Amino acid sequence: MTTEYPFEVEKSTDDLKTVGKPAVRIDGLDKISGAAQFVDDIDFGPGLLHAAIVESPHAYAKIVSIDTSKAEAAAGVVRVATGADFPYKFGMYMEDRYIFAQNHVRFVGEQVAGVIARSHRDAVHAAKLIEVEYEVLEPLLDPRSAVADGAELVHPDLDEYVHVPWFFPQDDTNIAHWRKIRKGDTEKAFAEADYVLEDTYHVPRYAHCAIEPHVTVSRLDQSDRLTVWTASQSPHTQRHLFAEALAPLGFTHKDVRVITPYVGGGFGGKAGVSMEILGAAMATLVKGRPVKLRWTREQEFYNTYQRQGVVAELKVGVMNDGTLTAVEHKLYWDAGAYVEYGANVVNAAGLSATGPYRVPNITNDSLCIYTNLPPGGPYRGFGYSEFHFGLESHMDRIAEAIGMDPVDFRRKNAIVEGDELAYGAHMNPSGMIEAIDKTAAAIDWGVEETSDNPNTVIGKGLALFWKAPAMPPNASSASFLKFNEDGSINITVSGMELGQGYLTVMAQIASEILTVPVNKIRVETPDTDRNPYEWQTVASHVTWSSGLAVEKAAIEARGKIFDVIHEVYGFEDDSLYLEDEAVKCRTDASFSKPLREFVIDGIQTEEGTWRGGPIIASGKFMPEFTNAISDPETGQGGHPNVHYTVGATGVVLEIDTDTGRIWVRKAALAVDAGRAINPDLVNGQITGGLVQGLATVLYEDMRFDENGKMMNPTFTDYKIPTAFDIPDEIIPIIVEVPQPDGPFGARGVGEHTMIGAAPVIANAVYNALGVRIKSMPITQEKVAMAILEKSKTTEGAN
Amino acid sequence: MNLNIKVNGEDWGLDVAPADTLLDVLRERIGTKSPKIGCERGDCGSCTVVLDGRSVRSCLVLAVEADGREVTTVEGISYEGLSELQNLFIENNSFQCGFCAPGIVLSATELLENNPDPTRHDVQEALAGNLCRCTGYEPIIDAVLAAGKEGSE
Numbered sequence: 001m002t003t004e005y006p007f008e009v010e011k012s013t014d015d016l017k018t019v020g021k022p023a024v025r026i027d028g029l030d031k032i033s034g035a036a037q038f039v040d041d042i043d044f045g046p047g048l049l050h051a052a053i054v055e056s057p058h059a060y061a062k063i064v065s066i067d068t069s070k071a072e073a074a075a076g077v078v079r080v081a082t083g084a085d086f087p088y089k090f091g092m093y094m095e096d097r098y099i100f101a102q103n104h105v106r107f108v109g110e111q112v113a114g115v116i117a118r119s120h121r122d123a124v125h126a127a128k129l130i131e132v133e134y135e136v137l138e139p140l141l142d143p144r145s146a147v148a149d150g151a152e153l154v155h156p157d158l159d160e161y162v163h164v165p166w167f168f169p170q171d172d173t174n175i176a177h178w179r180k181i182r183k184g185d186t187e188k189a190f191a192e193a194d195y196v197l198e199d200t201y202h203v204p205r206y207a208h209c210a211i212e213p214h215v216t217v218s219r220l221d222q223s224d225r226l227t228v229w230t231a232s233q234s235p236h237t238q239r240h241l242f243a244e245a246l247a248p249l250g251f252t253h254k255d256v257r258v259i260t261p262y263v264g265g266g267f268g269g270k271a272g273v274s275m276e277i278l279g280a281a282m283a284t285l286v287k288g289r290p291v292k293l294r295w296t297r298e299q300e301f302y303n304t305y306q307r308q309g310v311v312a313e314l315k316v317g318v319m320n321d322g323t324l325t326a327v328e329h330k331l332y333w334d335a336g337a338y339v340e341y342g343a344n345v346v347n348a349a350g351l352s353a354t355g356p357y358r359v360p361n362i363t364n365d366s367l368c369i370y371t372n373l374p375p376g377g378p379y380r381g382f383g384y385s386e387f388h389f390g391l392e393s394h395m396d397r398i399a400e401a402i403g404m405d406p407v408d409f410r411r412k413n414a415i416v417e418g419d420e421l422a423y424g425a426h427m428n429p430s431g432m433i434e435a436i437d438k439t440a441a442a443i444d445w446g447v448e449e450t451s452d453n454p455n456t457v458i459g460k461g462l463a464l465f466w467k468a469p470a471m472p473p474n475a476s477s478a479s480f481l482k483f484n485e486d487g488s489i490n491i492t493v494s495g496m497e498l499g500q501g502y503l504t505v506m507a508q509i510a511s512e513i514l515t516v517p518v519n520k521i522r523v524e525t526p527d528t529d530r531n532p533y534e535w536q537t538v539a540s541h542v543t544w545s546s547g548l549a550v551e552k553a554a555i556e557a558r559g560k561i562f563d564v565i566h567e568v569y570g571f572e573d574d575s576l577y578l579e580d581e582a583v584k585c586r587t588d589a590s591f592s593k594p595l596r597e598f599v600i601d602g603i604q605t606e607e608g609t610w611r612g613g614p615i616i617a618s619g620k621f622m623p624e625f626t627n628a629i630s631d632p633e634t635g636q637g638g639h640p641n642v643h644y645t646v647g648a649t650g651v652v653l654e655i656d657t658d659t660g661r662i663w664v665r666k667a668a669l670a671v672d673a674g675r676a677i678n679p680d681l682v683n684g685q686i687t688g689g690l691v692q693g694l695a696t697v698l699y700e701d702m703r704f705d706e707n708g709k710m711m712n713p714t715f716t717d718y719k720i721p722t723a724f725d726i727p728d729e730i731i732p733i734i735v736e737v738p739q740p741d742g743p744f745g746a747r748g749v750g751e752h753t754m755i756g757a758a759p760v761i762a763n764a765v766y767n768a769l770g771v772r773i774k775s776m777p778i779t780q781e782k783v784a785m786a787i788l789e790k791s792k793t794t795e796g797a798n
Numbered sequence: 799m800n801l802n803i804k805v806n807g808e809d810w811g812l813d814v815a816p817a818d819t820l821l822d823v824l825r826e827r828i829g830t831k832s833p834k835i836g837c838e839r840g841d842c843g844s845c846t847v848v849l850d851g852r853s854v855r856s857c858l859v860l861a862v863e864a865d866g867r868e869v870t871t872v873e874g875i876s877y878e879g880l881s882e883l884q885n886l887f888i889e890n891n892s893f894q895c896g897f898c899a900p901g902i903v904l905s906a907t908e909l910l911e912n913n914p915d916p917t918r919h920d921v922q923e924a925l926a927g928n929l930c931r932c933t934g935y936e937p938i939i940d941a942v943l944a945a946g947k948e949g950s951e
Contacts, residue, residue: 028888031896033880034832034872038897041831121817209931211836211844212897264834264897265931297837499894499932680891684933688894691934715841715929723925723935730936 059708076122091340179350184361189326193317201390212264305377342376349383392759442668459768469539487596494534540748552619649756660784693757806874843928846901894932
C-alpha cells in the first residue's frame, strides 16, 4: 500500500533539457567576484547603532538585581534594555523562552541585558558596566540525572507552556516532550528472538560552525514598521515569531518585514529564531535608528542552537536467519535550557528510531529533557545523525553475533516500498538496495585489504541512513513567477540559498517547463513583503516542496501563454507546446511564436486590438496527506512524515596502531535523490555533508566544565576540518528512484549526507582493530587507549 | 592616526584609531566588503587579503601597520573579468554559501603565483588556514589543481 498523492505533478520526464543536467550556479558570479552581499555587508549609513549583550556567567541562577546605571552613563550609550522591557515569551514549537531572561538564567551565556551604543566598541564596553547580582543554583547537566526522582525542575511552569498538539510534556518533571512508539509486542518478540543485543551509546553536543556568524540589523521606522535584515534560514517563520512575540507592542504581521540576503552557511543553526529576536526587540527602543547585533565566534558556539547530546539505550532482537524482529530504543536527549525548537528534533528521532529497517515490533521512547546547558536545536541530520551512531553500530554487532555478513544482513532487513513504518503509515519508493550494493562495490566490500606499513591496519565499514523532513504537517511553500519584456523570467520564492544551490535548482525547474534557459531566469532571495510564503529552509524539503510550488507556477504560466495563443490564433491548447522559448503547434508545423514577442505586450489581433498582457503566475504546495495527530501512548494513527530519503555510506580507513591516528582513505556515499535535478549540486551535498559528518566522529567535541560552561568555544579548540582533514578519495553515488509527488521525481538530500558518517567510522574501526567504541567522538586518543586496553586483555589471557 | 593605504589600486588617506584592524578599516571606512568577519582571531581565514603581495589575516593586522602599503581584495582582481582560477571555481562548484570564497580565492591565487603547478598536498597546505564548512574542500582542491595544470601548459 502506498500513499495516494492527491494532486497533479509534471509526469513527463522523458527528454529533459535542463533537469538532471549540471547547470552553472546562478549565484556563482556574485559569490566568486566578492559581489555577494551578506547581512553584515549592507550599509546602513552613519545612523547605525550597535548592540552588545550581557550574558549569564552561571548555568542556573536567580537574578536578584540588575544595575544598569553605570552603563547608561557611559560614553556613546543610547539605550539599555533588560527583561523588564520585554516580558514576552516566544518559541517555535513550544513557547518556553523569553527575549531577555526573566527572574532566572538557565544556561551560561543566556542574555540578561543589552546595550545599544553609537559604536560597537562603546556597546561592548558599556555592557561590562552592567552589574547583575545572582543567587547561584545547582545546575542540572546530565539528562539521565534530570529525569531521576527528586531532580530540581528547570521549568516549574512547564504545564502552562503553549505547545504544538504533537508534544506531550510531563508535568512536574524535566521532560518537555516524550515521543512514544508502541507497535506489535516487543516483549514477546525479545522472548522469542534467537539473539538479543542490548547496549548504550553516547553522543555529545556539536556546533554548526557556519563560517558566517549570526548577524541581524533591525529598524523600527517612524511609521512603526519593523524591518529586520537577518542571516537566516527562515524569513517567514522569523517574521511570524517576531510579530507574535512583539504583538503586545502593537505589531501585526504586515508591520514586520524580514529581509534575508545571501547567508553564509546555516546547517540548521540559522533556522527558527535565536539571537535575532534580541535585535528586533531592542530596535523598538530606538525608533528610527537601525541596530546591528552580530555574534562573536564564541557566542556562535554557546548562544545559538547546539546539536543536542543523547544517551541511547538500544535493544534489538533477531532470528538466526537474520530477520530483525524487535527494536527497543530509549533516547535520553540533553535538550538544554529551552526546547522550543529542539523538542521537535526529539520528536522526529522518536518516530524513526528503528532506522531504515523493516521491524514488526517496536518500542521507542524519545525523551526531551531540560538541562542547564545551552538550548538544543536543529542541526543537519535533525536527530537522525545522533541515533544512527548507536543503531548502525548495533546492526554490525548483531550481524557478527549471528555469523552474517553485515551488508547481507542490511540488505535482508532494509525497508522497502510499502513496508509498514513505526507509526503505521507505509514506506515510499526508495532505492535502498541499489544504494547498499553500489556503496559496497565502491569500497570493494568483501575484499580484505592489508597495509604495507607494519604499523597500520586497514578497516572497512558500511552504514545505512534514512531521514524524513521533520515539519508541521501543513508546512507549505509558494512562488511567484513573472515574465519580462525580453522573455526572461523573475521568480520570487522564500526558500534560502544556503549554498546548497536552491536558487539554481528552482531556475532549472522553471526552465524545464518554460524552455527559457537558466541564465535568463533570476530567482530572488527573500523579502517577506514581496516574496510569497515559505515555511523555512530546513528539513531538506525545499527542492521538493518549493520545487513543486515553482513547478506549479511554471505550469500555470504555460497555461496562460497557451490561452493567449488560442484566443488569437484559434489553436487548441492541447495542440500547443513550448520549445526554445517559443510556442509551437503540433497541428501546424509552420507556427512559431517567440515568447519575447508577447509575454508583456500581448498579441495584436487582425482588427488591431490586443490580447494577453503580462504573463504572471503563482504556485503553492502544501502536503495534504500528512497528519500529526496520533495516540500519545502508541504513536499510531497519524502520517507525520511526508517521505524518507535513504542511502548508504561506506569507508576504507587506515589506523596507526601505535598512535591511534585514523586516515580515511576512501569514502563512498550513495543517496537516493529521486531525481537529481542538478547532479553537480547533489555531489556537492554528498562531499560537504560527508566531511561534516566525519568531523563529528573523528575530532569535533564540545566540552563543558562542571559548572556548565563551554570550555572550547573557538576554532582553535573546537576543531572543524581544514583542507588537510578530508578523505583521500570521495565517491559520490546518486541513486534515482523517483518520488511520486516530487518535482520531476526529486526528493531532498542535504542533511542525509552526514547521517551515516559516525557509525561507518565506528564499524570500520572495529573491522580494523576488533575494538568497539560506543561513544562519540572516536578520537585518536580514544582509539589509542582502546588498542592499549585490548593488548593488555590479550596479554592477560595468554 | 594617519593611514595612507592603497586598496585595489586606489589611494586612501584616513584618520584611524590605534586599535582599528585592517579588516575594520577595509569594511567600515573604505567599503570593501569581500573580506569577511568570521572569528576575529585568525582561525578561519575569511578576512584574508593580500598585503604587498602576501596573504594576511586582516583581522590580525592593525590598520596602522598597513600604512604606506598596498592591499588587494577579491574586488580588486575581479574588475576586469574573472581570473582563470575564479572561472574554475564556478565550473567545479567549488563554493556553496560563498562566505569563505573571497579568502580562499586569494590564498589559492597566492599559491599559484609562487608555485604554478602545485601538488594536491601543496594546495591543501596553502588552504589549511581558510575554513570552509560547506564543500568538504574536494571541489576547491580540484579547481586549484586544474588552474595549476592549465597555467603550466
